[in-house]
Amino acid sequence: MSDTNSLDALIQALRRLPGVGMKSAQRIAFHLLQHDRPAAQQLSQALAQACAQVRHCQRCYTFTEGEVCATCMDATRDASRLCVVETPADQAAMERTAAFRGLYFVLMGRLSPLDGVGPRDIGVQKLLERAGDGVVQEVILATSFTAEGEATAHAIAEALRRRGMHVTRLARGVPVGSELEYVDLGTIAHALADRR
């Protein structure tokens, strides 16, 4: 349809979002134009604003609008402990526990050789510099407990230990509230090996 270039361009742009295929892109475009143009304008401005404003914290590599993020600027936090997470969402989950008062380093990804994501594509080099600032005493690895997250933790732990850093990993074990009968075997085996 030659007289709907803007609509076609919108559908093409929506298809570039992760998890959005042709049908979803059409559905979203029709919905926005037919029922919710204010939402379309809001999203247009939010995208432009975020692209212009959001950058990486110079210390922990998470998203921020300043040079250094609010968490890294917080002088009341324990600068001797550095928790390594994959994404800002993981960092937020960690913060909600209120069990950690140290600082963070956000890798913004995880090793995934099959997808061509190597140590240079995530913030490993930046992490090595950050952890070697002389203040950090312990690096706590809080990457995911998936194959890729474990590989990431392993690679980082190797590199940090070669530099003489003290590296720990979140405990593997039975989740709080679980009945043993329904916990998978690998988890029970780990919980048994790491018993205390």
Add this chain to the structure above:
Amino acid sequence: MSDTNSLDALIQALRRLPGVGMKSAQRIAFHLLQHDRPAAQQLSQALAQACAQVRHCQRCYTFTEGEVCATCMDATRDASRLCVVETPADQAAMERTAAFRGLYFVLMGRLSPLDGVGPRDIGVQKLLERAGDGVVQEVILATSFTAEGEATAHAIAEALRRRGMHVTRLARGVPVGSELEYVDLGTIAHALADRR
């Protein structure tokens, strides 16, 4: 996080898209900012452009950038037949068959009393005006064969027949390529009743 207002605003804006919840909005925002800022800028511009340019065709009510869409402007089409569809996607499916050379009317929705969508919320009044132009001889109802699409077709057919219009409906029957054994009973019953 007070220093990530733009990021939070982007996540909120993404949540207004149909089918996008909190987790998806976060994932999309992180992906765009971390890996694909050109896609974010492209989408921002496409949204603004579409909101500014796309409006409804004055004749068939579909999306267009002019006063009247390309299909309605096409003088080679048979103006005596008017096919009523729910969405531009349905119209595109109809066009791909190359079996219809008449004109269209796009309702931009369907009756859905449970969602509060009544005849005034879709283009029924516009359709009655359009079908009464003196040229249209036959109105072909091609709304979905769901409960809501059938209700829409029924309501439109009633209104048009009261005005003396000739109204037809796409045939219900066994889909091409089907083995009878695997076709649902309602479809077979309809195909039997409408045998020819």
